[in-house]
Amino acid sequence: MPRAHVVGWGKYIPQKVLTNDDLSRMVETSDEWIVTRTGIRERRIAAENETTATMAVQAARQALEVARIGPEKVDLIVVATATPDYLFPSTACLVQDALGATRAAAFDLAAGCTGFVYALAVAAAMVESGAVQTALVVGSETLSRITDWTDRNTCVLFGDGAGAVVLRAGPDSGGVLASVLGADGSGSDLLMLPGGGSRHPASHQTVANRMHSIKMQGRDVFRFAVRVIPMVTRQALERAGLTLDDVALFIPHQANGRIIESALRDLKLPPEKVYGNLERYGNTSAASIPIALCEAVEEGRLRPGDVVVCVGFGAGLTWGATVLRWTHPQPAPVPAWRQFLRRLRYALAAIRSWLRHRWWRVFTGRR
Numbered sequence: 001m002p003r004a005h006v007v008g009w010g011k012y013i014p015q016k017v018l019t020n021d022d023l024s025r026m027v028e029t030s031d032e033w034i035v036t037r038t039g040i041r042e043r044r045i046a047a048e049n050e051t052t053a054t055m056a057v058q059a060a061r062q063a064l065e066v067a068r069i070g071p072e073k074v075d076l077i078v079v080a081t082a083t084p085d086y087l088f089p090s091t092a093c094l095v096q097d098a099l100g101a102t103r104a105a106a107f108d109l110a111a112g113c114t115g116f117v118y119a120l121a122v123a124a125a126m127v128e129s130g131a132v133q134t135a136l137v138v139g140s141e142t143l144s145r146i147t148d149w150t151d152r153n154t155c156v157l158f159g160d161g162a163g164a165v166v167l168r169a170g171p172d173s174g175g176v177l178a179s180v181l182g183a184d185g186s187g188s189d190l191l192m193l194p195g196g197g198s199r200h201p202a203s204h205q206t207v208a209n210r211m212h213s214i215k216m217q218g219r220d221v222f223r224f225a226v227r228v229i230p231m232v233t234r235q236a237l238e239r240a241g242l243t244l245d246d247v248a249l250f251i252p253h254q255a256n257g258r259i260i261e262s263a264l265r266d267l268k269l270p271p272e273k274v275y276g277n278l279e280r281y282g283n284t285s286a287a288s289i290p291i292a293l294c295e296a297v298e299e300g301r302l303r304p305g306d307v308v309v310c311v312g313f314g315a316g317l318t319w320g321a322t323v324l325r326w327t328h329p330q331p332a333p334v335p336a337w338r339q340f341l342r343r344l345r346y347a348l349a350a351i352r353s354w355l356r357h358r359w360w361r362v363f364t365g366r367r
């Protein structure tokens with residue numbers, strides 16, 4: 001049976017930095033409170049013209065470039081997000097069009113902050129079954145658009161960004177070895193965006209009641225997270241036939257430094273085996289694990305043969321862990337001519353997409 005190997009990785013981090021001091025001028029909080037309670041120092045905020053899809057496209061292009069795979073070779077695109085551009089069409093379809101991935105099926109996956117782990121598990125299973133050869137798995141979020149900037153309980157936690165990996169069928173000696181996914185909908189009210197769906201469609205009232213921004217019971221979510229991370233990590237390792245001693249790198253969802261510390265204590269994992277970038281980006285939900293994975297590879301923290309465990313938890317409630325055996329060496333730098341050709345191809349895809357939309361508007365008489 002083939003396994004799904006990570007052969008490409010990429011990320012997109014918006015330029016604008018929002019520091020804790022900036023936040024202390026917006027709500028009653030302080031750098032000291034935020035750092036000691038969460039470990040976050042700053043987060044990134046998408047520019048006005050950036051969306052979940054545009055950031056996903058940037059991360060995906062980088063991942064395809066590392067993999068040296070053209071967009072026309074991609075069979076499947078899964079975008080994990082809680083902040084899609086639209087309720088429909090899916091963000092994955094916008095990404096598919098912008099990349100020019102003409103052969104790919106595309107869909108979004110909603111599992112809150114566990115979204116990327118869920119998406120990785122689903123895409124890997126499709127690769128293993130032979131249904132697809134090459135899959136692009138993206139986590140992308142524009143949480144700043146659903147944040148209540150007057151609520152100090154939540155606005156200090158979240159940030160924007162995107163991360164992506166390319167999965168490719170390969171030998172069964174490595175790649176995605178095992179995944180465990182879980183859910184408990186009885187905790188759905190602990191972390192939610194109440195407005196804008198079929199239960200509370202957008203209205204003056206939902207806007208007045210601030211129902212279009214994140215609502216969270218922080219303490220309950222905290223307790224849930226410290227319980228499920230060690231549990232699902234052990235379950236996934238057991239399914240892979242490995243133990244905690246085999247783990248070279250542990251990449252937990254970047255939500256709160258105290259949650260991660262508690263999980264490490266429980267699992268007895270030394271801090272040097274953990275990757276974290278929470279202090280720079282805050283909680284980027286479904287984007288946090290692929291961004292961290294990408295940075296870990298870029299910093300040389302992963303070598304062929306290393307076992308990596310990615311663990312997510314979040315709204316739903318949902319949780320999940322994936323165990324991978326890293327097989328990819330650091331890629332050689334892409335020659336300038338190849339980079340030029342790739343950029344040309346993406347520019348042509350963008351022009352083609354723009355012309356299609358423009359033609360449709362002319363055709364229908366809409367401006």
Ligand SMILES: CC(C)(COP(=O)(O)OP(=O)(O)OC[C@H]1O[C@@H](n2cnc3c(N)ncnc32)[C@H](O)[C@@H]1OP(=O)(O)O)[C@@H](O)C(=O)NCCC(=O)NCCS
Nearest residue numbers: 028029033037113152153156218219221222255256313314
């Ligand atoms: C949100 C979180 C940081 C709050 O930390 P906490 O130690 O649990 O804090 P509490 O909720 O008990 O609040 C303690 C006090 O700090 C206050 N407080 C909350 N946010 C604050 C802020 N940004 N600045 C200053 N004070 C704040 C509260 O109002 C409360 O004050 P009170 O005692 O006067 O009522 C923490 O619960 C958490 O991280 N939970 C998990 C959230 C998460 O990861 N969500 C995403 C999951 S994917």
